[in-house]
Amino acid sequence: MRTRVGIVGAGPAGLMLAHLLRLAGIDSVVLERRSREYVEKRVRAGVLEHPTVELLRETGAGERLDREGLPHHGFALRFDGVDHRVDLSGLTGHPITVYGQQEVVKDLIALRLAAGEPLLFDVSDVALHDLTTDAPRITWRGADGTAQELTCDVVAGCDGFHGVARQSIPQSVLTIFERAYPFAWLGVLARTAPSADELIYTYHERGFALHSMRSPEITRLYLQVPPEEDIADWSDARIWDELSARLATRDGFTLTSGPILDKGVTPMRSFVAEPLRHGRLFLAGDAAHIVPPTGAKGMNLAIADVRLLARAVEEFVRNKDERLLDSYSADCLKRVWRAEHFSWWMTSMLHLAPDADPFDRRLQLAQLRYTAASDPARTSLAENYVGLAYERL
Template sequence: MPRTTVGIIGAGPAGLLLSHLLHRQGIDNVVLELRDRTYVERRQRAGILEQDTVDVLRLSGAGARMDRQGLEHHGIELRFDRRSHRIDFPSLTGGRSVMVYAQTEVVKDLIALREEADGTILFEAEALSVDGIETDRPAVRYRHDGAEHTLDCDFVVACDGFHGIGRRSLPEDVLTVTERTYPFSWLGILADVAPSCDELIYAHHERGFALHSMRSPEVSRLYLQVDPDDSTDNWPDERIWDELEARFAVDGDWELKRGPITEKSITPMRSFVAEPLRHGRLFLAGDAAHIVPPTGAKGLNLAVADVTLLAQALTRHHTRGDESLLDAYSETALRRVWRAEHFSYTMTTLLHSSPDDNDFDRALRLSHLRYLANSAAASASLAENYVGFSDN
């Protein structure tokens, strides 16, 4: 495979959507993915799509199954002090909402579209290096089927996640990294039981945060705040359900439905931003460039925003020879990234208990939650950020 216009490292939603968007504009591209197809299609990640993400998928022809099977949500529920408060998105954001549709399904849809178009996705292709990024002939050296190959490109886009080679290919004197690690993690479960709620529940409790989400009308996705060094071995099913019930408890007759737990995992919480998102002919997108704690449901949506900008910029270059949008990509994308980082940080620190909390910290947190519940302006700010806000 001697040459392509855009070499894309990573077949997550960012890399696959970029490949699809470029194909629609007549720009040839190749996707290299370290894992096999089965792993990629089963990799559990986010499940909340912002309005802009939904719009991009629909406009690109990738939203048909999402519209049939996704669950449109018009709000979220905040729980604290055994009370429930609903944040109504459409009334606070001019009619915008979110869609519950798992990342696994977005990935399956995009792979199917690339197959229909005879697009090239090389699974089990390990990117070994990205070379020549300061020239007009960058190349990705990779291993596939036991042999090493070189993919020559006009541009390389790294969508290969936090641990990928893309970001590490930027010169050390160019790259700036800003990060924060939080003193807690999430124990996440999938359960074969109908959700106990119509919309997501974000619960603040003295014993820690809890989140009730869903993947479908038959499958629930739930999370518990746990210590960073905790293990799923410490959490038998009955203990998980008991703890969830305690943290979601409200005055009234609401009941948490229980069912078979099919998956358990513990996810660390961190914030991370790499700058710049471009050096020479190499661009970073998605988790290769930034990580947000999942409390704000922004990770997948930021990846989609990144590659939407890149697709527009590469199309402008391809059709007009104009590199202005490519030159502006890093600055433009980072404005949205930092807005999402702030929102995710705010939601995380607001809803979680910290080991270092004192009475003052706990009182401030409850005051903030009451303000969100009782102030139209505060509710509107939360809603605007949740459904997707950008000043680009």
């Protein structure tokens, strides 16, 4: 097989890159080790930045998003038992949109298959070869076990943190920046109407909690727990009791409970691998960087990456101009490190470290009170949360 761009991974990064390339008339092949059913049901992020929403709309991938997505014009910082609203639209002119990552994936898969473009699920033994040549190769076994090989001009590694793409780069070439946090999120998906119209980020003496949603019928909630926490120790009743305790307010906020459809514990880390390029291999999304979920940046960063990569590939294919390919890593990293800082800042402000003493907690409350009361501080928070315009970076 021969194609212009071989894409490893059918998450938001890989699928969006394939979509952008198709619109530019550039052929690609997408390989995914999981089944289509698994990929479309994988519960991940749910907040889309304004620039992400605009890009999906502009490229014809926003029809269902506009019908079913939930625009949010603000969110609450809850501490001292009181809500302090951050008016996103009032401060920036733009909302965010709650629309699950798996829904974006479904939309992009449907567009790809409707166009008759190659999207191969259930592949195995993926390996990358000749990355520093002009004709890199990808080998794999298909769903039927048959050995396959693809030669291309460019390989896009969009296969996540544990994928083969980054592991195919010599460790001596990469510089790794990493921070593990001393807490995790216990996340639940519940079949119940949300208890509030907007997201609630809660600082509480028992630990952080987040009230979010996926639809008018499905609520997404999170609790801060130790990284080694065993989900088996958390019955549904215990989860609802703890959420009710942490989300309580002075004016009697009521948390609506319901059947829990899914629950799990996710450790939190910050991670960046530099550079995002090795020869003709380009990393995008979680293959290159991880952020704590507090700032809702992961999927948005992945889509910002491939927006730049698609433009660079188009210049390379149409005009034999490699300048954007050469600057891809540096251009992406500007946004990546801004998002890393914002996500670290929100995480540090809202979570209780196991070794936090009363001094640390007073500092956190001082930062929260200042952020809630200061117009410039709220504006900075809102601007970063809504998403910096692409041209700004």
